[in-house]
């Protein structure tokens with residue numbers, strides 16, 4: 001059965017995306033099928049300071065990874081997510097949930113974003129295949145010399161591995 005969609009509605013998928021993983025792409029692709037447009041918005045998470053890639057590089061990699069969806073654009077934002085969503089006339093935010101810890105982290109933000117501006121958050125359960133994949137574990141595997149090709153888009157694996165090795169060599 002086809003899912004009901006909201007073709008005129010634009011949503012934002014925000015995140016750090018350092019780097020984008022197949023789990024992120026699963027959520028972005030499913031949002032693109034449900035809504036008219038998706039803005040993938042790269043924001044700085046103030047609690048994560050030791051990034052592997054700069055914001056411009058993350059955008060570059062997302063553009064490459066999202067090129068097959070013609071209703072997905074990649075952008076950056078600073079400041080409050082609610083202000084960005086208002087400026088971009090987005091109807092809501094789509095976030096993937098892998099497990100209870102994600103829910104505990106996301107729910108307060110969803111509550112406060114809605115209290116601040118009425119912004120809705122739509123949670124999509126991650127696909128089982130990607131339910132344990134995170135950017136932080138991908139970074140760790142790559143820095144320690146492991147194979148990340150199962151977890152990130154094929155076209156980006158070599159770039160992520162090279163940066164991680166560079167970082168590991170100091």
Ligand code: PNS
Nearest residue numbers: 014015016043044045079080081109112
């Ligand atoms: O991928 P991440 O690290 O979970 O992404 C977190 C991000 C950047 C989406 C989140 O930190 C965010 O929304 N930051 C914007 C600042 C903001 O609006 N803070 C108030 C939240 S109630």
